[in-house]
Amino acid sequence: MGLAESIILAVLAASTPLLLAAAGELVAERAGVLNLGVEGMMIMGAACGFAGAYVTGSTAIGALCGIVAGAALSAVFAVLTLGLAVNQVATGLALTIFGIGLSGLIGASFVGEKIAAAPHLFIPVLTDLPFVGRILFGQDGFVYLSLALVAAIWWFLYRTRAGLVLRAVGDNHASAHALGYPVLTIRALAVLFGGACAGLGGAYLPLAYTPFFIPGMTAGRGWIALALVVFASWLPGRLVAGAYLFGAVTILQLHAQGAGLGIPSQLMSSLPYIATVLVLVLISRARATAGSAAPASLGLVFVPDR
Amino acid sequence: MRLALERRAERSVAIAIASPLIAIALTLITMTMLFASLGKNPVAALAVYFLDPLTDPYSLQEIAVKATPLVMIAIGLSLCYLANVWNIGAEGQFLIGAVAGSWLAVKTQGTDAGAWVLPAMLVLGALGGALYALIPAICKVRFGASEILTSLMLVYVADLVLDYLVRGPWRDPQGYNFPTTAEFDSVATVPILIEGSRLHLGALIALVVVAVAAVMLGRTIKGFEIRVVGSAPKAARFAGFDADQLTILTFMISGALAGLAGIIEVAGPVGHLQPNISPGYGFTAIIVAFLGRLNPIGILIAGLFLALTFIGGEQAQIAMKIPLDLTKVFQGILLFFVLACDSLIVYRIRLMPSHRRATHGIG
Numbered sequence: 001m002g003l004a005e006s007i008i009l010a011v012l013a014a015s016t017p018l019l020l021a022a023a024g025e026l027v028a029e030r031a032g033v034l035n036l037g038v039e040g041m042m043i044m045g046a047a048c049g050f051a052g053a054y055v056t057g058s059t060a061i062g063a064l065c066g067i068v069a070g071a072a073l074s075a076v077f078a079v080l081t082l083g084l085a086v087n088q089v090a091t092g093l094a095l096t097i098f099g100i101g102l103s104g105l106i107g108a109s110f111v112g113e114k115i116a117a118a119p120h121l122f123i124p125v126l127t128d129l130p131f132v133g134r135i136l137f138g139q140d141g142f143v144y145l146s147l148a149l150v151a152a153i154w155w156f157l158y159r160t161r162a163g164l165v166l167r168a169v170g171d172n173h174a175s176a177h178a179l180g181y182p183v184l185t186i187r188a189l190a191v192l193f194g195g196a197c198a199g200l201g202g203a204y205l206p207l208a209y210t211p212f213f214i215p216g217m218t219a220g221r222g223w224i225a226l227a228l229v230v231f232a233s234w235l236p237g238r239l240v241a242g243a244y245l246f247g248a249v250t251i252l253q254l255h256a257q258g259a260g261l262g263i264p265s266q267l268m269s270s271l272p273y274i275a276t277v278l279v280l281v282l283i284s285r286a287r288a289t290a291g292s293a294a295p296a297s298l299g300l301v302f303v304p305d306r
Numbered sequence: 307m308r309l310a311l312e313r314r315a316e317r318s319v320a321i322a323i324a325s326p327l328i329a330i331a332l333t334l335i336t337m338t339m340l341f342a343s344l345g346k347n348p349v350a351a352l353a354v355y356f357l358d359p360l361t362d363p364y365s366l367q368e369i370a371v372k373a374t375p376l377v378m379i380a381i382g383l384s385l386c387y388l389a390n391v392w393n394i395g396a397e398g399q400f401l402i403g404a405v406a407g408s409w410l411a412v413k414t415q416g417t418d419a420g421a422w423v424l425p426a427m428l429v430l431g432a433l434g435g436a437l438y439a440l441i442p443a444i445c446k447v448r449f450g451a452s453e454i455l456t457s458l459m460l461v462y463v464a465d466l467v468l469d470y471l472v473r474g475p476w477r478d479p480q481g482y483n484f485p486t487t488a489e490f491d492s493v494a495t496v497p498i499l500i501e502g503s504r505l506h507l508g509a510l511i512a513l514v515v516v517a518v519a520a521v522m523l524g525r526t527i528k529g530f531e532i533r534v535v536g537s538a539p540k541a542a543r544f545a546g547f548d549a550d551q552l553t554i555l556t557f558m559i560s561g562a563l564a565g566l567a568g569i570i571e572v573a574g575p576v577g578h579l580q581p582n583i584s585p586g587y588g589f590t591a592i593i594v595a596f597l598g599r600l601n602p603i604g605i606l607i608a609g610l611f612l613a614l615t616f617i618g619g620e621q622a623q624i625a626m627k628i629p630l631d632l633t634k635v636f637q638g639i640l641l642f643f644v645l646a647c648d649s650l651i652v653y654r655i656r657l658m659p660s661h662r663r664a665t666h667g668i669g
Contacts, residue, residue: 098637
């Protein structure tokens, strides 16, 4: 396997958890809900996903456990922010603190254990093609799933009536309410979907990326996923480009560390975070002139009148 | 029938006073169930967590030591949150403050520098934290970048800066390769208040910070501006208050306080610069700020209470083998309940008949 091929494979693997989590958050934000608890939902997905896969020996059941864990955590968020009209920023932070602690409790007994990594697709002939074979036809299921998910979200948001209603709720909840749409129900469903995706993205880490669980293994990926949604201007297509760009930054800095260029490893490790700040600044500056792309009701509390 | 929120005609004073207590009570009930599910005796566990530290003088001092950084950081954050500015990177500002102050301690090590070293370190620490907090503030004001995300990303960067310095240029040559600087000289150390204890001058500084914040918020125009910009942005614009300027000001104050807390922690209880100088003070302080209802006196009480959970968590780990992560779970649950109870100050929950507009599901 050539260096370029191995780098591309590594980038795909590093990008997938970001893409999964960001795709879910994009739907929640399109419905007008800013859930800052992505990091907490991801790490819970990682802990429960690993626990499920370790106990049953099945990657699929592990992934399912991750999805359920993420969705369960997001349900707490939905009850507080939608049911009790609590500030979304503060609740999201609480969700992250809670998720990190609870995942540590759940995962404590699994630290040091190993599982078989998620199986990779193998199609005779196609997977053996030089260079493109492994990249196109030899990934684990999560990679294909993440891309299919983004395509499905695009189709849902722009080609279905329900998607149109969801965007309307996110852009002007008062009008959507006046038209008779159940704003809070739609938002709750969007939040649950976001939580499920974040849980799946988190589960990807111990199930496919590294075949073991470490407390805090998401290492800020949930926050980067949040930044990716801003980067993508809330458009599903751009989310893919953004996720792969960030995956590339992560992998290239790892290779640069391995090559021993004499640059402090800490500087290289900080690149994904610094890049996130720079990208946010550049995107926000560009938007200041072109008008904001954010859903107009994003992060605002809504209490229906009667 | 369904449950729905209804805005109260006016804020409920009774609930405003009782809300933190209700939240704590609900958290304790949840914790009891959690202890039971872990197979521990809930009564014994709660006693180790919340009562034992209060009965022994050493633990009482430790609570004050742990509350010092929490209160200082939370006071700064409360100014931000009152102004509707979301600095959640206090952890990073804490670390950079520690680094900036430690620079002087490392440079003057082994020289006969006088008593000016510690005050200068404290100033450098506050300055370092303030300048580090200025980055997300400027990104927000000049470019409109979300301060939530930028301030948080800088936490990871600060962590790596600290890691680089103590493993590289500042590492103690006699430290057996451990990632730490040499112990600070006595002129670079925060003085102890009571001989033989760990209670240090920082605790007094934290009290001064609380008093100054109380006066500033209650008695000055700036404090008034902060409240108006946060709670009524339109009115603030008509009054000519500059929201951008307040964003920068509140970020710098909270950064300075976090940085000051950082250098005090390093030059006080820790005694040298090393990784892991903070068990998440910058994040726990967010909970302290909310539990204290963004009020200086409330924050002082909330800081002592959360410091108690740190100490109790450590003792529960030693005495009952309860994982340390349970403290974070506890803090998260507490914040959930605090926020939920606060909502009931403004709203009431009513049981509504569901015959009107069937499309409206949950309320």
